[in-house]
Amino acid sequence: MALLTVDHRHPTPLYAQLEQGIRGAIAAGRLAPGAQLPTVRQLAVELKVNANTVARVYVELERAGVLETRRGVGTFVAQTQPAVGSRRGRDAELRALVQRCLNEAAARGFSAADVLGQVRQLSDSQGG
Amino acid sequence: MALLTVDHRHPTPLYAQLEQGIRGAIAAGRLAPGAQLPTVRQLAVELKVNANTVARVYVELERAGVLETRRGVGTFVAQTQPAVGSRRGRDAELRALVQRCLNEAAARGFSAADVLGQVRQLSDSQGG
Amino acid sequence: MALLTVDHRHPTPLYAQLEQGIRGAIAAGRLAPGAQLPTVRQLAVELKVNANTVARVYVELERAGVLETRRGVGTFVAQTQPAVGSRRGRDAELRALVQRCLNEAAARGFSAADVLGQVRQLSDSQGG
Amino acid sequence: MALLTVDHRHPTPLYAQLEQGIRGAIAAGRLAPGAQLPTVRQLAVELKVNANTVARVYVELERAGVLETRRGVGTFVAQTQPAVGSRRGRDAELRALVQRCLNEAAARGFSAADVLGQVRQLSDSQGG
DNA sequence: GTGGTCTAGACCACG
DNA sequence: GTGGTCTAGACCACA
Numbered sequence: 001m002a003l004l005t006v007d008h009r010h011p012t013p014l015y016a017q018l019e020q021g022i023r024g025a026i027a028a029g030r031l032a033p034g035a036q037l038p039t040v041r042q043l044a045v046e047l048k049v050n051a052n053t054v055a056r057v058y059v060e061l062e063r064a065g066v067l068e069t070r071r072g073v074g075t076f077v078a079q080t081q082p083a084v085g086s087r088r089g090r091d092a093e094l095r096a097l098v099q100r101c102l103n104e105a106a107a108r109g110f111s112a113a114d115v116l117g118q119v120r121q122l123s124d125s126q127g128g
Numbered sequence: 129m130a131l132l133t134v135d136h137r138h139p140t141p142l143y144a145q146l147e148q149g150i151r152g153a154i155a156a157g158r159l160a161p162g163a164q165l166p167t168v169r170q171l172a173v174e175l176k177v178n179a180n181t182v183a184r185v186y187v188e189l190e191r192a193g194v195l196e197t198r199r200g201v202g203t204f205v206a207q208t209q210p211a212v213g214s215r216r217g218r219d220a221e222l223r224a225l226v227q228r229c230l231n232e233a234a235a236r237g238f239s240a241a242d243v244l245g246q247v248r249q250l251s252d253s254q255g256g
Numbered sequence: 257m258a259l260l261t262v263d264h265r266h267p268t269p270l271y272a273q274l275e276q277g278i279r280g281a282i283a284a285g286r287l288a289p290g291a292q293l294p295t296v297r298q299l300a301v302e303l304k305v306n307a308n309t310v311a312r313v314y315v316e317l318e319r320a321g322v323l324e325t326r327r328g329v330g331t332f333v334a335q336t337q338p339a340v341g342s343r344r345g346r347d348a349e350l351r352a353l354v355q356r357c358l359n360e361a362a363a364r365g366f367s368a369a370d371v372l373g374q375v376r377q378l379s380d381s382q383g384g
Numbered sequence: 385m386a387l388l389t390v391d392h393r394h395p396t397p398l399y400a401q402l403e404q405g406i407r408g409a410i411a412a413g414r415l416a417p418g419a420q421l422p423t424v425r426q427l428a429v430e431l432k433v434n435a436n437t438v439a440r441v442y443v444e445l446e447r448a449g450v451l452e453t454r455r456g457v458g459t460f461v462a463q464t465q466p467a468v469g470s471r472r473g474r475d476a477e478l479r480a481l482v483q484r485c486l487n488e489a490a491a492r493g494f495s496a497a498d499v500l501g502q503v504r505q506l507s508d509s510q511g512g
Numbered sequence: 513g514t515g516g517t518c519t520a521g522a523c524c525a526c527g
Numbered sequence: 528g529t530g531g532t533c534t535a536g537a538c539c540a541c542a
Binding site: 179 | 532
Binding site for chain 1: 133135138139140141144145148149151152153155156212213214215218221222223224225226227228229230231232233234235236237238240241242243244246247248250251254
């Protein structure tokens with residue numbers, strides 16, 4: 001599977017999907033600090049998205065300290081990632097997030113067991 | 129936890145969150161066929177959302193055959209739910225869905241193991 | 257005559273009139289697959305209707321597979337129109353529809369012969 | 385077919401459908417001056433509509449001079465029907481009315497020829 | 513009191 | 528500039 005993807009039919013805005021995809025890939029180790037990202041145009045073509053949309057996400061993530069742009073060279077994952085806040089006290093956040101996922105799955109005919117299996121499979125193949 | 133919730137800060141549109149929440153609650157059996165939903169205005173107050181936003185979701189789900197409205201009476205879960213397509217051939221759909229969830233989790237500092245545990249916990253408490 | 261019209265005095269809701277007008281124009285070939293529709297705002301001005309009302313119809317018809325929207329570009333007639341169900345077994349539907357029309361005509365002083373003539377005239381001028 | 389009908393799924397409000405049905409039946413001669421209409425409750429049951437809705441239509445039509453109510457006896461078609469305005473100069477009205485009908489028909493997969501045939505058939509069987 | 517329709521207008525996402 | 532989302536609030540149809 002491609003490292004970064006967006007779903008044009010999903011109601012979540014493309015820019016948000018892309019931003020989350022990049023943040024997630026870094027947090028999960030699929031994109032290491034210092035790694036180079038695709039150019040704006042490459043990624044725009046690959047994701048079938050307007051280049052402005054990709055560029056805006058890169059700029060935003062640079063402002064957040066997640067990415068670094070070296071002019072004329074490219075865009076890279078920052079060496080030091082901004083802290084994210086510990087898990088402590090954020091159980092409600094996790095629960096809401098997972099509940100949304102289960103809702104979406106159930107709404108499309110997938111059971112919690114289906115989701116469970118897929119989570120296992122993806123986490124094994126990616127960093128587990 | 130409340131049966132239906134929305135997160136005003138999440139980039140997914142409120143109406144899409146609510147629609148998925150209702151569909152999920154029905155699919156998971158937390159809302160049974162024939163059950164009455166909260167009135168448009170009640171739910172709007174409860175979710176801190178405009179009544180039009182709730183009404184839009186109810187109308188949409190009625191068109192889809194998921195809900196039934198009786199004018200002047202209220203809104204109910206339809207007795208016969210529309211088919212949803214078998215899981216067969218939709219593995220890619222499930223994978224994308226779960227990947228989005230894991231991305232979002234990772235981006236906020238939760239590991240795949242955290243998600244795994246939360247899925248187990250929610251599915252135990254809701255559907256056995 | 258304008259391609260799309262609504263009657264603000266008719267008891268049928270504006271959005272329903274517009275939806276039927278668009279569906280009818282496509283089915284009758286006055287709007288070909290791939291053709292671009294007026295922009296939401298243009299049509300709103302032309303029909304003296306709120307932009308939200310037009311947008312609502314466009315969104316609904318997109319969900320139904322009748323239209324396609326390209327974000328930031330415009331709204332177009334879908335290349336492949338959804339099936340509509342054969343006429344077989346729907347004679348009652350046609351009869352009810354025409355009866356409603358004749359009722360409305362009679363109530364305003366038009367005879368069935370008047371309607372007959374007008375149907376001939378319109379079908380000659382529009383679809384041969 | 386029943387003399388008066390309403391379609392609960394049609395977007396036109398029930399009261400408007402009923403009013404038009406009664407006016408049309410009178411204008412077409414299916415309800416003669418002096419004829420008695422069903423009681424409010426009978427018609428409400430028959431049409432599966434709330435009695436208030438039927439009552440409101442009767443009241444409205446009485447105000448318009450189309451019906452007459454004799455207390456304790458029933459509701460009747462008035463002996464002298466209010467004038468409706470000649471057809472002259474109202475061609476645009478007829479055209480719009482028929483165009484709406486053809487749109488609705490085309491949107492449901494019926495051709496202008498289908499409508500033509502049905503108009504002939506109904507007008508023959510009812511008073512043509 | 514229930515849902516449905518419409519308006520006006522703000523702000524966002526995308527190209 | 529295109530469509531999409533949301534709000535606030537008026538008024539209508541129906542039970």
